[in-house]
Amino acid sequence: xxxxxxxxxxxxxxxxxxxxxxxxxxxxxxxxxxxxxxxxxxxxxxxxxxxxxxxxxxxxxxxxxxxxxxxxxxxxxxxxxxxxxxxxxxxxxxxxxxxxxxxxxxxxxxxxxxxxxxxxxxxxxxxxxxxxxxxxxxxxxxxxxxxxxxxxxxxxxxxxxxxxxxxxxxxxxxxxxxxxxxxxxxxxxxxxxxxxxxxxxxxxxxxxxxxxxxxxxxxxxxxxxxxxxxxxxxxxxxxxxxxxxxxxxxxxxxxxxxxxxxxxxxxxxxxxxxxxxxxxxxxxxxxxxxxxxxxxxxxxxxxxxxxxxxxxxxxxxxx
Numbered sequence: 001x002x003x004x005x006x007x008x009x010x011x012x013x014x015x016x017x018x019x020x021x022x023x024x025x026x027x028x029x030x031x032x033x034x035x036x037x038x039x040x041x042x043x044x045x046x047x048x049x050x051x052x053x054x055x056x057x058x059x060x061x062x063x064x065x066x067x068x069x070x071x072x073x074x075x076x077x078x079x080x081x082x083x084x085x086x087x088x089x090x091x092x093x094x095x096x097x098x099x100x101x102x103x104x105x106x107x108x109x110x111x112x113x114x115x116x117x118x119x120x121x122x123x124x125x126x127x128x129x130x131x132x133x134x135x136x137x138x139x140x141x142x143x144x145x146x147x148x149x150x151x152x153x154x155x156x157x158x159x160x161x162x163x164x165x166x167x168x169x170x171x172x173x174x175x176x177x178x179x180x181x182x183x184x185x186x187x188x189x190x191x192x193x194x195x196x197x198x199x200x201x202x203x204x205x206x207x208x209x210x211x212x213x214x215x216x217x218x219x220x221x222x223x224x225x226x227x228x229x230x231x232x233x234x235x236x237x238x239x240x241x242x243x244x245x246x247x248x249x250x251x252x253x254x255x256x257x258x259x260x261x262x263x264x265x266x267x268x269x270x271x272x273x274x275x276x277x278x279x280x281x282x283x284x285x286x287x288x289x290x291x292x293x294x295x296x297x298x299x300x301x302x303x304x305x306x307x308x309x310x311x312x313x314x315x316x317x318x319x
Contacts, residue, residue: 011174017149018170019044021156026052035082037066043083043113063088067096074106086112087128101165102138109159114172116256123290133261135167142166143234147209148178154186171207173293189233191241197227200311201245205231205263208254215307226311234263239270246275250314254307259283278317280310
């Protein structure tokens with residue numbers, strides 16, 4: 001994302017929320033530790049390092065070691081938050097995630113930073129648009145993709161509270177704070193309806209949620225009533241929310257991820273076995289080129305206008 005876009009008024013970097021929350025947790029829970037791979041700066045953990053230097057392990061650029069050390073700390077009674085670029089903490093360390101974390105069912109919290117195409121100019125080696133598809137294979141690994149700073153904070157608090165492996169996907173792309181009803185609460189496995197609608201449902205997570213809300217607002221001016229569901233938890237899924245979405249007769253999913261195996265695939269698996277309705281999965285079609293995140297979103301139609309168009313087309317397919 002361009003420097004100008006990153007400074008847009010009212011937009012926030014969810015990494016700041018992660019860092020502030022983990023520091024607050026460490027103040028009251030001595031078991032909290034962090035493990036990084038020369039990623040102190042990119043994880044915004046400079047404050048944690050200053051306050052708790054003895055509770056941070058920096059393994060260097062060695063993500064397989066990173067994950068293995070996290071597992072060892074968990075087996076020793078600590079609650080490790082293992083933080084690195086999402087593309088490397090998953091793709092480079094997948095064997096360790098599989099064997100040391102998921103299969104062993106240890107209490108490690110994996111934080112996939114700068115996910116999606118946030119590292120756009122660094123190209124496909126740094127894009128992280130396969131991570132959710134890989135991780136969904138592990139049924140006991142909780143997957144959370146928060147949409148804004150508040151939900152990032154709540155996700156980190158919930159991850160720390162639960163006993164078991166968790167992956168939280170945190171973007172570096174600035175996003176607005178979403179409008180919520182008074183008393184809104186975050187719960188793992190529970191979706192959040194941000195906009196009510198009867199004609200179709202847009203199911204989104206992460207950086208795409210605010211775009212889905214904008215699309216629904218535009219559609220309302222055309223007389224189309226589109227529900228917006230923030231599906232922050234990809235595993236376990238809120239199957240009741242998906243069933244309710246099917247009742248609108250048309251579903252569009254949107255995510256900063258490949259169209260294969262992520263949120264869209266997860267929703268489709270539920271819909272196919274319960275109440276099949278016209279559905280469109282929006283995301284990246286495969287490897288995407290080098291370019292700014294902003295340009296890539298525009299190029300692949302992951303915009304307010306692109307989502308609105310997909311909703312119109314999916315509604316048109318209703319029986």
